[in-house]
Amino acid sequence: MKKTIAFAALAATLLSGTAFAQEKTIKIGNLSDQSGLYADATGGGSTIAAKLAVEDSGLLAKGWKIEVVAGDHQNKADIGTNIARQWYDVDKVDLIVDTPNSGVALAVSTLTKEKNKVFLNSGAATSDLSGKACSPNTIHWTYDTYALANGTGKAIVKNGGDSWFFLTADYAFGHALERDTGAVVEANGGKVVGKVRHPINSPDFSSYLLQAQASKAKVVGLANAGGDTTNSIKQAAEFGITAGGQKLAALLLFITDVHALGLSVAQGLTFTEAFYWDMNDGTRAFADRFSKQKPGFKPTMVQAGVYSAVRHYLKAADALGSVSDGAKVVAKMKEMPTDDALFGQGSIRADGRKLHPVYLFEVKKPSESKGAWDYYKLMGTIPADQAFRPMDKGDCPLVSAAK
Amino acid sequence: MFELLGISPQALFGQLLLGLINGAFYALLSLGLAVIFGMLNIVNFAHGALYMMGAFCAWFLLQYGVGYWPALILAPIIIGLFGVIIERTMLNKLAGLDHLYGLLLTFGVALIVQGVFQNYFGSSGLPYAIPDLLKGGQNLGFMYLPNYRAWVIVFSLIICVATWFLIEKTKLGAYLRAATENPTLVRAFGVNVPLMITLTYGFGVALAALAGVLAAPINQVRPLMGADFIIVVFAVVVIGGMGSIMGSIVTGFTLGLIEGLTKVFYPEASNTVVFVIMAIVLMIKPAGLFGRNV
Numbered sequence: 001m002k003k004t005i006a007f008a009a010l011a012a013t014l015l016s017g018t019a020f021a022q023e024k025t026i027k028i029g030n031l032s033d034q035s036g037l038y039a040d041a042t043g044g045g046s047t048i049a050a051k052l053a054v055e056d057s058g059l060l061a062k063g064w065k066i067e068v069v070a071g072d073h074q075n076k077a078d079i080g081t082n083i084a085r086q087w088y089d090v091d092k093v094d095l096i097v098d099t100p101n102s103g104v105a106l107a108v109s110t111l112t113k114e115k116n117k118v119f120l121n122s123g124a125a126t127s128d129l130s131g132k133a134c135s136p137n138t139i140h141w142t143y144d145t146y147a148l149a150n151g152t153g154k155a156i157v158k159n160g161g162d163s164w165f166f167l168t169a170d171y172a173f174g175h176a177l178e179r180d181t182g183a184v185v186e187a188n189g190g191k192v193v194g195k196v197r198h199p200i201n202s203p204d205f206s207s208y209l210l211q212a213q214a215s216k217a218k219v220v221g222l223a224n225a226g227g228d229t230t231n232s233i234k235q236a237a238e239f240g241i242t243a244g245g246q247k248l249a250a251l252l253l254f255i256t257d258v259h260a261l262g263l264s265v266a267q268g269l270t271f272t273e274a275f276y277w278d279m280n281d282g283t284r285a286f287a288d289r290f291s292k293q294k295p296g297f298k299p300t301m302v303q304a305g306v307y308s309a310v311r312h313y314l315k316a317a318d319a320l321g322s323v324s325d326g327a328k329v330v331a332k333m334k335e336m337p338t339d340d341a342l343f344g345q346g347s348i349r350a351d352g353r354k355l356h357p358v359y360l361f362e363v364k365k366p367s368e369s370k371g372a373w374d375y376y377k378l379m380g381t382i383p384a385d386q387a388f389r390p391m392d393k394g395d396c397p398l399v400s401a402a403k
Numbered sequence: 404m405f406e407l408l409g410i411s412p413q414a415l416f417g418q419l420l421l422g423l424i425n426g427a428f429y430a431l432l433s434l435g436l437a438v439i440f441g442m443l444n445i446v447n448f449a450h451g452a453l454y455m456m457g458a459f460c461a462w463f464l465l466q467y468g469v470g471y472w473p474a475l476i477l478a479p480i481i482i483g484l485f486g487v488i489i490e491r492t493m494l495n496k497l498a499g500l501d502h503l504y505g506l507l508l509t510f511g512v513a514l515i516v517q518g519v520f521q522n523y524f525g526s527s528g529l530p531y532a533i534p535d536l537l538k539g540g541q542n543l544g545f546m547y548l549p550n551y552r553a554w555v556i557v558f559s560l561i562i563c564v565a566t567w568f569l570i571e572k573t574k575l576g577a578y579l580r581a582a583t584e585n586p587t588l589v590r591a592f593g594v595n596v597p598l599m600i601t602l603t604y605g606f607g608v609a610l611a612a613l614a615g616v617l618a619a620p621i622n623q624v625r626p627l628m629g630a631d632f633i634i635v636v637f638a639v640v641v642i643g644g645m646g647s648i649m650g651s652i653v654t655g656f657t658l659g660l661i662e663g664l665t666k667v668f669y670p671e672a673s674n675t676v677v678f679v680i681m682a683i684v685l686m687i688k689p690a691g692l693f694g695r696n697v
Contacts, residue, residue: 039526197670208666261530262530
């Protein structure tokens, strides 16, 4: 009898112990393109960034158990949603981060709301994530199509590039980027003379470039990303687009793309990003730690964004003591000001848009660069309150509900 | 008529020429596949990976100061030798078995090779510049044609015709074709059939590597450059008729043209049009346009 009681007591202790541990457990899922055209800019590097954020949070010392897992959505919305569903339902994942590819991101955002978990998107670009598809469970962290369009589009139109032809990746992201940039161009007195929509992952752009050339537009806007952008830029040089007087506007360019192109091809490109590893001591220290785990690479803005987002999530988790209610965690995150070494101080708007300054960069000439990864010249800073779409223009239902 | 199509004749000619250039790549790759299938009865799914290795080989050589022109010869030889090793150590074990085994083996090889390259070089690729001699371009009046593209089309045409000649018109080619039909009999005449099979596979692989070197200055040198391409190339081979040398050359160029036109009139469909044609051809002529009915 005594034994039974002792056993029961032990079991009870164990049970309560598990219950306690469950309370203080967080599982982070990095749902990303791990093997395709966005893998270098996002993918495994984002997993590293998330792990660094966990290390820096100090939550492990406070008794939290935090785990980071990774999945490959292969740029397919159905695969992405299946992994997310499996993670939420079976593997007890509390939040999903990164998720490049706007098509996948929109699907995962919807699912996250349904399951009342948290989705911190750093990789996808579509401004719809904080616009008409906004959700109380989603925060769009690093950049969006509006910020890119607003930064690059405005700068180029002001410099005389007032007629545009778009090369657009034919899915949610490309359409959003083309739409937002077109709006900025027109608002600043320019016009859009034509566009062509190419399938994602095209090996050859010569046909589209020829159409762009024939359009006589002053600017050829590349509303695509990753390997599609690098191939467009490389082949534009080959076909004498820039030599013929047309200007190339890479609307979304990651530092890994510049590295892949080489400075002799990429030099002079103007583009918008929210982060550059060589901005200040904080970003350089982060880049060093990152490179130790991913030799030969520096972090992109997406990977930096994953770090920043996870840091802020963990602060909210610490303040709340539990992450079981996703919407509550996101509400707490919106309430608290953001602050980290990579993006500085910032905030999160009611529509789920994270605010911080974004920067206009130009790719250095080979003679200006001191070596690998020394690629960007800062041309201008767009303050946080002007960088992103005004909240009342986004048609986010959360905002109108708050009114 | 051109007004009806909503495109100027100049633009149309330009697009046709570009289509032909892309067709050159299809032709070169499907040619290698056709040689390997026609002579060895192997569905070589590693072809895309070997094409990628050709491009990477050129890049490696460049790191050691070996430029584009030597690479054009060296890379196919090096990768061809790699193909010989694959054939000698793995594929020859599958001789006489169902096609499916060879297909699965080469598919596995492709996945492993791509995975290894991706692990070391990432997915966004490496820069490879156009050789100095072929920089710049010509203004043809209706379009600006980069010299390098002109070189691609001329060079691949020569390679295609030479390969066709070698296999269909020479004594060596006759042995080869005979060995495919009846290896035992050809062996009885004192021909070393296994060696010939190995070298043929090596040759087919070298063709893929050659296409890879040709593509390096146009495309990014990326681990997945072949994987994106190979599916289309297989469709080309199926449309042309599995194993038909001339069929794969003609179909390669023709489909390049059709794809080029699609990019003008309905760009969204440009990566599906080849498969639509494949489905139609298979319904009407299941052995392919140039295939012999078995």
